[in-house]
């Protein structure tokens with residue numbers, strides 16, 4: 001007895017709690033994967049790495065209007081605290097104006113009252129999961145797709161259920177596959193428009209089919225449009241913000257469209273059948289009111305920060321076009337690898353011969369060529385043979401990195 005008691009006291013005082021104190025949702029495998037371990041080792045030894053995965057725009061040699069950005073942050077009103085749960089009206093009006101500018105027909109203006117500001121799209125997801133799901137409810141998510149979704153759902157006790165996209169001269173949504181994974185617990189269907197990393201937009205026919213399904217099964221549609229403005233054709237693509245066919249939540253933010261991830265300003269736009277959208281808006285406002293998470297300086301700066309998107313979008317599209325041209329030119333000189341078709345976004349997918357796992361190949365490239373790429377399984381590609389590259393990588397680095405990568409693959413046993 002004494003022993004047990006002493007050890008309990010000891011462990012308490014040394015703060016070595018038993019892990020039972022933690023919620024099961026936090027039982028993550030925290031050990032870094034092999035690629036991350038290797039990368040840390042090499043970086044610790046100050047080895048120069050050609051990183052072809054960089055998607056933080058502030059590290060990609062883009063030209064920012066620094067003085068203007070900083071000036072936007074010093075609005076005199078920042079000294080007052082006068083919060084609005086949905087976000088300050090001036091910021092929401094600027095977001096509504098963004099949708100008008102990118103091509104709204106008269107009369108289909110986005111109502112600023114249907115906009116809720118969040119600190120990030122990720123926070124937007126957590127609000128929506130809170131709004132739509134009880135613990136254990138399910139949300140359908142495309143795969144391959146952005147790996148953070150899993151964690152975002154996990155921390156909200158939501159179960160993500162993947163539905164596959166298939167590739168046939170571009171990526172497509174298979175409605176049968178979506179229907180096949182629906183259950184009694186499904187609350188929402190997510191689309192990523194365009195998807196990361198496949199770069200595919202949701203087609204009009206696919207959106208119509210999803211609307212019908214959501215209406216029939218009383219589900220919400222969640223559209224992630226952080227890369228919407230980066231269609232490689234340069235032509236504007238339709239947003240879901242005016243989707244009326246089902247209860248719809250459209251997510252976007254400054255992180256990608258203005259290339260300002262550090263500013264932490266994003267939003268959710270609610271649309272759909274009037275009464276349902278109004279009820280959703282009230283509940284969402286209550287969730288936002290619980291946190292009031294945005295700072296006044298950032299909200300007051302939002303109209304001016306949104307203006308930055310014009311300068312950034314042009315540079316980013318130029319960078320992407322240059323990198324795709326470079327990649328295609330190098331691919332034309334070999335027969336082992338090919339690039340998958342991509343319509344928009346910041347990523348490219350390279351199909352490579354399957355002679356080892358993608359992780360093994362990425363490790364080899366890092367160890368022997370000092371080139372960092374992401375193996376497809378990070379994004380849940382079905383099967384092996386896919387590497388993901390960031391197309392906003394500075395072009396010289398991209399050129400040299402791709403050269404080493406293709407050379408390595410051509411010499412592989």
Ligand SMILES: Cc1ncc(COP(=O)(O)O)c(C=O)c1O
Nearest residue numbers: 120121122146196226253255266
């Ligand atoms: C598809 C997708 N959604 C959301 C995000 C996160 O955006 P935010 O910085 O607004 O949380 C990312 C970031 O890469 C993304 O790729």
